[in-house]
Amino acid sequence: MPSSSKGGIIALIGPNDSGKSILLMLIRRLLPRHKGTIHINNFDIDKTPHDLLVQKLSILRQNNPLSFHLIVYDLISFGRYLYSKGWYNKEDKQFIDSVIRYLGLQDLKDYFLDELSGGQRQRAFIAMIICQDTDYLLLDEPLNNLDIKHAVCMMKQLRRIADELKKTILVIMHDINFASSYSDMIVAMKNGKAAYCGTPKEIIQPKLLKDIYDVDIQVKTINDVPIALHYR
Known part of the structure; x- marks a missing residue:
């Protein structure tokens, strides 16, 4: 898996059923893997204890089982559960x-998730x-299901998280122009395999x-960013 110790965005693109979601679940060890190995920097996913793995990798799946009739603050607090086991201290x-x-959620923290817009809920x-x-x-x-405004806002937030918090973000995307505009690297999937890996300029090419x-x-090329024209 391409990664950076200094943070960055890696976009995972490809047609439906090319294996993008399965790859994410294999990396997070949510599916059994029958061959091969997965390494991220200097640690082997298979040999990493679960308690340590969840402190290195977090995943946000497309269909989240959490109830929408949940207060935003409580949802966000779940992220600390692996450290506190529900007993939250001052830190x-x-x-x-x-x-x-x-993430600018101060005015929304006491709302229920089902009272929020799609973009606000995704930020939570x-x-x-x-x-x-x-x-x-x-x-x-x-x-997924975000309008243009909220999709742009989300990508700007992810770019900020990668740059300022030094997180490495592996994100599945169907819009290849968002991938080209905001990612550092792109992995293109085909038939269950990573067919191509490179910078946006290397991947967003007609033949590929x-x-x-x-x-x-x-x-x-618009503002030094390769943009795909695929509507005609």
Whole structure:
């Protein structure tokens, strides 16, 4: 897995059923793996005890089982559970409050999740995994069902988290232009394998995208960012 000790965003792209979500679950050891190994920097996923693994890797799945009739503050607090086991001390509460301020959720912390917009709710879930304070964040389609405004806001927040908090974020994305605009590296999946890995300029190319998506895609450079034109 490509990674950076200084933080960054790695976008995972590819067509449906190419293995993106399965890869995230294998990395987080939520699915059994029958061959091969997974290493992140200097630690082996298989040989890492569970208690240590959850302090290194946090995951936000696309379909989260947590009830929407839950107060935002309580949701975010769940991120500290592995440290406090539910008995939050002064440091835990200060950490939770700092994350709430960092993501601008002060005015929403006493609301129920089902009272929030999709973008606000997604920010609350992101706050929860930031509270877990892991080096690596695994996000399965965090832009799903967000409109353009909230999708841009979410990507700006993730970029800020990577740059300021020095987190490495592996994020599944269907919008390859968001991947090109905000990520440091892109991994393109095909038929269950990582077919290509490189910078946005290396990956967002017509020939490569044709191989991945089986459709002709033009690429134009706008503000030094390769943008895919795939609507015609």
